Amino acid sequence: MNHSILSGIRSPQDLRSLSNIELKNLSNELRKQIIEVVGTNGGHLSSNLGVVELTIALHRVFESPQDQFVWDVGHQCYTHKMLTGRFERFSTIRKKDGLSGFPKREESPHDSFDTGHSSTSISAAYGLLTAKKLRGEPGKVVAVIGDGALTGGMALEALSHAGQGQNDLVVILNDNKMSISPNTGALSEYLSRLTMGASYQRFRYRVDRVVRSIPLIGVFLAKIVHRMKRGLKGLVFKDNLFVDLGFEYVGPLNGHNIEELEKVLRDVRALKRPVVVHVLTRKGKGYSLAENDPSTFHGIGPFCISDGKVEKFDTTSFTEAFSRSLLEEASHDPRIVAITAAMAKGTGLAAFQHRYPDRFFDVGIAEQHAVTFAGGLAAGGMRPVVAIYSTFMQRAVDQLVHDAALQKLPVVFALDRSGAVPDDGETHQGLFDIALFRPVPGVSILAPASAREMSLMLSWALGRDEPVIIRYPKAACPTEQSAFDLPLETGKGVFTQRDGADILIACTGGIYAEVHEAANMLARSSLPVDTYNLRFIKPLDEDFLVSCASGYRAVLFVEDGSETGGIASDLASIVRERLPHVLAASMAFPDIFYPQGTRQEILSFAGLSAVHIYDEALKLRSYIAAGQSR
Numbered sequence: 331m332n333h334s335i336l337s338g339i340r341s342p343q344d345l346r347s348l349s350n351i352e353l354k355n356l357s358n359e360l361r362k363q364i365i366e367v368v369g370t371n372g373g374h375l376s377s378n379l380g381v382v383e384l385t386i387a388l389h390r391v392f393e394s395p396q397d398q399f400v401w402d403v404g405h406q407c408y409t410h411k412m413l414t415g416r417f418e419r420f421s422t423i424r425k426k427d428g429l430s431g432f433p434k435r436e437e438s439p440h441d442s443f444d445t446g447h448s449s450t451s452i453s454a455a456y457g458l459l460t461a462k463k464l465r466g467e468p469g470k471v472v473a474v475i476g477d478g479a480l481t482g483g484m485a486l487e488a489l490s491h492a493g494q495g496q497n498d499l500v501v502i503l504n505d506n507k508m509s510i511s512p513n514t515g516a517l518s519e520y521l522s523r524l525t526m527g528a529s530y531q532r533f534r535y536r537v538d539r540v541v542r543s544i545p546l547i548g549v550f551l552a553k554i555v556h557r558m559k560r561g562l563k564g565l566v567f568k569d570n571l572f573v574d575l576g577f578e579y580v581g582p583l584n585g586h587n588i589e590e591l592e593k594v595l596r597d598v599r600a601l602k603r604p605v606v607v608h609v610l611t612r613k614g615k616g617y618s619l620a621e622n623d624p625s626t627f628h629g630i631g632p633f634c635i636s637d638g639k640v641e642k643f644d645t646t647s648f649t650e651a652f653s654r655s656l657l658e659e660a661s662h663d664p665r666i667v668a669i670t671a672a673m674a675k676g677t678g679l680a681a682f683q684h685r686y687p688d689r690f691f692d693v694g695i696a697e698q699h700a701v702t703f704a705g706g707l708a709a710g711g712m713r714p715v716v717a718i719y720s721t722f723m724q725r726a727v728d729q730l731v732h733d734a735a736l737q738k739l740p741v742v743f744a745l746d747r748s749g750a751v752p753d754d755g756e757t758h759q760g761l762f763d764i765a766l767f768r769p770v771p772g773v774s775i776l777a778p779a780s781a782r783e784m785s786l787m788l789s790w791a792l793g794r795d796e797p798v799i800i801r802y803p804k805a806a807c808p809t810e811q812s813a814f815d816l817p818l819e820t821g822k823g824v825f826t827q828r829d830g831a832d833i834l835i836a837c838t839g840g841i842y843a844e845v846h847e848a849a850n851m852l853a854r855s856s857l858p859v860d861t862y863n864l865r866f867i868k869p870l871d872e873d874f875l876v877s878c879a880s881g882y883r884a885v886l887f888v889e890d891g892s893e894t895g896g897i898a899s900d901l902a903s904i905v906r907e908r909l910p911h912v913l914a915a916s917m918a919f920p921d922i923f924y925p926q927g928t929r930q931e932i933l934s935f936a937g938l939s940a941v942h943i944y945d946e947a948l949k950l951r952s953y954i955a956a957g958q959s960r
C-alpha cells in the first residue's frame with residue numbers, strides 16, 4: 331500500500347476535507363505505517379494501533395496547536411505525530427537523533443507537554459488550561475488517559491482538583507481493559523460496570539444536548555435539569571464516580587467509529603464544564619497478532635510482521651536472573667511475596683505470579699502505594715520484594731524513606747532498568763537511584779555484575795532486617811567467572827582480574843561488561859589492568875577498599891549512575907585523601923539528561939563506553955609514566 335492520503339497530511343487541518351471513505355483509508359495507511367516502522371525499530375505497537383481513529387477524530391474536532399493535547403504516558407502518540415507534520419521522519423522513531431517515541435515539546439508545537447511516566451496527563455492538562463485562562467488565551471485542553479494510567483494516584487488527585495473547578499477541561503478516557511497486562515483493581519472493574527450501563531450514560535448526555543440547544547433559555551434550563559439529575563443521581567446515575575467528582579460524563583463510545591466520535595466530540599468541545607469522555611478501544615486493533623496478545627506487542631523490539639517473532643538471544647538477562655533467583659528463594663521461604671506496579675512481564679515477575687498467585691500483587695500503576703503496601707507487609711511479618719524500574723522508583727522516594735527505611739522494615743527493592751536504558755529516551759533512564767537513595771540511613775544498595783551475583787545478593791537481601799536495593803541494567807548478564815561465586819561479605823567487593831598490574835579499574839556491577847571489555851582491549855595493547863567489582867554501593871567497607879587500592883599506582887572508579895550524588899567521585903576522593911601516592915580518577919554520567927539510543931550509543935554519548943574507559947586508563951598510564959599527579 332502506498333501512503334497516498336497520509337503523505338498529503340502536512341497538518342491536522344488537512345484532515346478536515348477528507349470524506350468518510352478517505353478517513354477509513356487513512357486509518358489503514360496509518361496502521362500499516364505503524365506496524366512497518368515498529369517492526370523495524372521496535373516500539374509501542376498495541377497502544378498505537380488502538381488509538382488511530384480516536385486520534386483522527388480528536389484532530390478533526392479540536393484545533394491543535396491552539397487546542398492542546400496531553401497524551402498520558404505518551405506511548406500512544408504515533409498517529410498524533412504523523413498527523414502533525416512528522417510522517418516523513420516517522421521511520422526514525424526511537425532511534426538515536428530520530429523522533430522520540432513520546433511527545434516532546436521541543437519536537438513540535440503540537441506536543442504541548444512531555445510525557446513518558448504514567449498518570450500525569452490530567453494534572454498537566456489542567457495546569458495548561460489554568461495558564462490559558464490566567465493569560466487570557468483561547469483554546470481547549472484535552473488529556474488523553476488510558477484505563478491503566480487512571481489507576482495511578484496522580485490521575486485521581488488531578489480529577490479531584492479539576493472536578494471542583496469552573497473549567498472546561500476535557501478528559502478522554504481510553505478504555506481498552508489493558509494496562510501492559512490486563513488492567514487490575516477495583517477501578518478497572520468499576521469502568522467495566524460503567525460500560526455495562528452504557529445506555530443510561532448516553533441518554534443523560536443526549537438530554538443535556540437537546541436542552542442546551544433550546545434558544546435563549548437552553549443554558550438556564552440545562553442547569554435546572556442538571557440539578558434535578560444530581561438529586562436523582564442515586565437512582566439514575568448511581569455509580570458514576572466522574573459525575574460525583576464534578577465532571578460531565580459522556581460515553582462509553584466506540585473508539586473505532588470516527589463519525590460517532592466526532593459527533594460527540596463536537597458537542598464536548600462546546601461544553602463549558604469539565605467532562606470525561608469514556609471511549610472503548612481495542613488494544614492492538616488491526617493486527618491480529620497484537621489483538622490476540624496485546625501484552626507481548628505492548629512494547630516490543632524489532633519483529634517479523636508475518637509471524638510476530640522477535641529475534642532471540644542465547645543469553646540470560648539480568649531480569650531473567652532476578653526472576654529465577656526469586657523463584658528459588660520463594661520456594662523455601664513462604665514469607666516472600668512479590669509486588670509490581672503494572673510491570674509483571676518487564677520485571678520478570680510473571681513467573682512468580684504464575685507459580686505463587688496468592689503471594690503476588692499487581693497494584694496497578696501505583697509505585698507509591700506499592701512501596702508503602704510492601705512496608706505494611708514487612709511490618710506484618712512478610713518479606714516483600716518490590717520489583718520496579720529505576721526510573722519509576724523516582725515516584726516513590728518518600729515512601730522508601732518514610733514507610734520502609736525509617737521503620738527499618740525488611741523490604742527488598744529490585745530496581746530493574748538501572749543505568750543506561752535503551753530506546754525510550756530521557757524519561758526512562760535509570761541514572762538517579764544511587765544519588766537518590768545513598769543518603770537514606772540504613773538502606774543497602776547492591777549491584778550485581780552477573781546472574782550468580784544476583785542470586786547471592788537476593789539471598790543476602792532477604793536475610794536483612796532493613797531495606798535493601800538491588801540495582802541492575804536492561805542488559806545481558808556477562809559470562810560468569812570464579813570471582814562472582816565468592817561469598818558476599820558486607821561492604822566488600824571482589825577482584826575480577828588480579829594479575830599484578832599497576833592500574834586498577836573498580837566499577838559498579840551494571841557497567842562491569844564495559845570495564846571487562848576495556849580491560850581486554852588494554853591487555854591486547856600490552857597495557858594490562860586489574861579489575862574490581864564493588865558489589866556494594868552501600869554500606870561500603872572503606873578500609874577494605876583502601877587496602878585493595880594501596881598496591882596500585884592508579885585507580886579508576888566507573889559507575890553507571892549520575893556523577894552528581896553518585897559514588898565514583900566520592901571513592902576517588904577517599905583514595906586521594908588516604909593514599910596520596912595513588913592516582914585516582916572517576917567516570918560516571920555527567921549532569922545532563924540522556925536521549926534515546928542503544929545502550930552502546932548512550933554510554934558513548936556519556937563518555938562511558940569501553941573505548942572511553944580504555945582511553946581513561948591510557949591517560950592514567952601516561953600520568954604515571956610522567957610521574958605526574960592528576
Ligand SMILES: Cc1ncc(C[n+]2csc(CCOP(=O)(O)OP(=O)(O)O)c2C)c(N)n1
Nearest residue numbers: 377446447448476477478479508509510672
Ligand atoms: C509511573 C509509570 N509506571 C509504569 C509505567 C510503564 N507503563 C507504560 S504504559 C503502561 C500501561 C498503560 O496502560 P494504559 O494507560 O491503559 O494505556 P494502554 O497501553 O492500554 O494504551 C505502563 C504500566 C510508566 N510509563 N510510568
Ligand SMILES: CC(=O)[C@@H](O)[C@H](O)COP(=O)(O)O
Nearest residue numbers: 403405446629630676754804
Ligand atoms: C511506556 C513505558 O513506560 C513502558 O512500556 C516501557 O517502555 C517498557 O520498557 P521495556 O520495554 O524495557 O519493558
Ligand SMILES: [Mg+2]
Nearest residue numbers: 476477478508
Ligand atoms: Mg489501557
